[in-house]
């Protein structure tokens with residue numbers, strides 16, 4: 462899995478390929494959702510206007526236990542925060558507030 466700095470730079474579709482290859486992505490919340498990698502590809506194709514101020518990726522909502530890719534908001538609170546307050550996705554938010562031992566690796 463790529464580190465944060467690299468994930469920020471690369472295309473979402475590349476990240477989708479990586480997640481798919483490593484099988485490190487959340488399960489479908491229900492049948493209305495595409496698989497997480499497919500959701501990333503759709504986001505890239507539709508290119509929503511609302512971008513994260515940090516990673517510059519479009520913000521999108523996909524329920525999960527944590528953020529798996531730039532632009533990912535996985536909780537209702539995170540989605541609201543992105544849309545109305547900070548314009549910072551949960552992937553970046555969690556990275557910024559990660560434990561020091563994680564940041565030093």
Ligand SMILES: [Zn+2]
Pocket residue numbers: 513514515516517518531532549550551552553554
């Ligand atoms: Zn972000």
